[in-house]
Amino acid sequence: MASLDDLKKRISSVKSTQKITKAMKMVAAAKLRRAQESAERGRPYSQKMNNIILNLSGGISDKENAPKLLSGTGEDKVHLCVVLTADRGLCGGFNSNIIKKAKLYFQKISDSGKVLKIITVGSKGYDQLKRVYKDNIIENISFKESKNANYFDADKVGKILIQKFEQKEFDVCTIFYNQFKNVITQIPQEQQIIPLKINEEEKTSEENYEFEPDEDEILGNLLPKNISTQIFKAMLENSASEQGSRMSAMDNATRNAGEMVDKLTIQYNRSRQAAITKELIEIISGAESL
Amino acid sequence: MSENFKLEIVNPERSFLSKEEVSEVVVPAFEGEIGILKDHIPIISFLKPGIIKVFIGSEVENYYVEDGIVEFKDNSLSILTSSIFNLKDIDKNQVNNSISEAENELSKDEIDDQKRFILNHKVEVLKSISAS
Numbered sequence: 001m002a003s004l005d006d007l008k009k010r011i012s013s014v015k016s017t018q019k020i021t022k023a024m025k026m027v028a029a030a031k032l033r034r035a036q037e038s039a040e041r042g043r044p045y046s047q048k049m050n051n052i053i054l055n056l057s058g059g060i061s062d063k064e065n066a067p068k069l070l071s072g073t074g075e076d077k078v079h080l081c082v083v084l085t086a087d088r089g090l091c092g093g094f095n096s097n098i099i100k101k102a103k104l105y106f107q108k109i110s111d112s113g114k115v116l117k118i119i120t121v122g123s124k125g126y127d128q129l130k131r132v133y134k135d136n137i138i139e140n141i142s143f144k145e146s147k148n149a150n151y152f153d154a155d156k157v158g159k160i161l162i163q164k165f166e167q168k169e170f171d172v173c174t175i176f177y178n179q180f181k182n183v184i185t186q187i188p189q190e191q192q193i194i195p196l197k198i199n200e201e202e203k204t205s206e207e208n209y210e211f212e213p214d215e216d217e218i219l220g221n222l223l224p225k226n227i228s229t230q231i232f233k234a235m236l237e238n239s240a241s242e243q244g245s246r247m248s249a250m251d252n253a254t255r256n257a258g259e260m261v262d263k264l265t266i267q268y269n270r271s272r273q274a275a276i277t278k279e280l281i282e283i284i285s286g287a288e289s290l
Numbered sequence: 291m292s293e294n295f296k297l298e299i300v301n302p303e304r305s306f307l308s309k310e311e312v313s314e315v316v317v318p319a320f321e322g323e324i325g326i327l328k329d330h331i332p333i334i335s336f337l338k339p340g341i342i343k344v345f346i347g348s349e350v351e352n353y354y355v356e357d358g359i360v361e362f363k364d365n366s367l368s369i370l371t372s373s374i375f376n377l378k379d380i381d382k383n384q385v386n387n388s389i390s391e392a393e394n395e396l397s398k399d400e401i402d403d404q405k406r407f408i409l410n411h412k413v414e415v416l417k418s419i420s421a422s
Binding site: 038041042044045046048049051052055056150151154155209210211212213218221222225229232 | 298300301302303304305319320321324331332333334335336359361363368370372
């Protein structure tokens with residue numbers, strides 16, 4: 001059995017860990033609110049963008065010559081996966097959930113004999129994927145310096161994607177991120193962005209628009225922007241999810257530490273009591289023997 | 291009957307401006323300025339650098355945009371843009387910086403005609419802002 005001194009040390013170390021996790025939880029909670037707000041504020045833009053593209057793509061006259069970003073290269077050989085993760089750990093299952101989802105998809109790709117390429121955004125994803133998929137990772141982008149997700153960073157990723165697409169380095173592009181539902185639930189998502197998948201049911205109206213200049217040109221201009229927008233949306237959702245996930249993870253950690261302190265304190269008191277009893281017995285039996 | 295319609299300007303980070311009652315909006319569309327009044331037919335167009343004029347009653351608000359898309363439908367006008375500034379808050383230094391940046395870009399050889407056109411236009415607009 002551990003000595004009294006050992007127990008005491010243990011208790012104080014658990015207590016200081018608890019202090020740290022508690023502080024992290026508070027910080028995460030404050031950041032979460034901000035991240036959530038910006039995720040919500042960013043939604044109208046991506047929604048409107050989507051709507052316009054939906055309306056536009058319906059009106060395209062010449063399906064054969066539609067922009068490649070919309071119709072695809074006509075092949076399905078090289079898949080590019082963009083895995084968006086956090087730059088920091090200690091946020092529960094946040095990073096692992098995305099990775100798990102992505103790995104499942106990777107498996108499917110390699111099982112069907114297609115070529116897999118990976119771009120990781122955020123260092124944690126790179127760390128977790130580099131062991132198994134080292135040869136597949138073509139780029140690792142990290143925005144450690146930026147405090148919040150901003151459009152500028154998203155645009156950078158978008159431009160890289162478009163450049164690679166134009167150089168015919170891949171046919172299909174899918175992004176992986178966590179969608180923020182609430183503090184406890186974040187849903188890992190896979191979303192195909194190139195070629196753009198259009199959900200016919202979402203189509204709002206059959207309105208006849210006047211286009212200036214013509215549809216094709218607008219679409220050609222809009223689609224690259226849409227890529228950046230989608231990535232930005234993913235980044236916003238991700239940062240809200242990260243903070244939410246961290247908050248609940250740290251909340252759990254704080255609670256567990258509290259439980260542990262309670263248990264250790266009981267153990268400490270018991271062994272103290274035992275030591276006293278032992279001493280008493282020793283004194284009494286010493287006195288009796290006289 | 292009211293002659294007003296709804297205007298919403300959004301950038302990727304937030305909803306920049308949302309007005310329920312505007313009487314006229316002039317946007318610098320790619321092929322020339324368009325003035326939009328109530329009951330305009332549905333239109334989609336994209337923007338070149340320029341000034342958006344928003345008429346609310348007798349007041350006029352000016353915004354500088356670099357690019358974007360406009361959509362008008364059912365008497366609601368949406369403008370999506372990644373860079374927009376209220377002309378009142380714009381910083382002269384910033385304007386001058388953008389001018390020299392754009393001019394730098396123009397001096398490169400590899401840009402295509404469309405880009406050149408847009409950049410030329412941008413310089414022009416920015417210069418007029420900085421002169422005012």
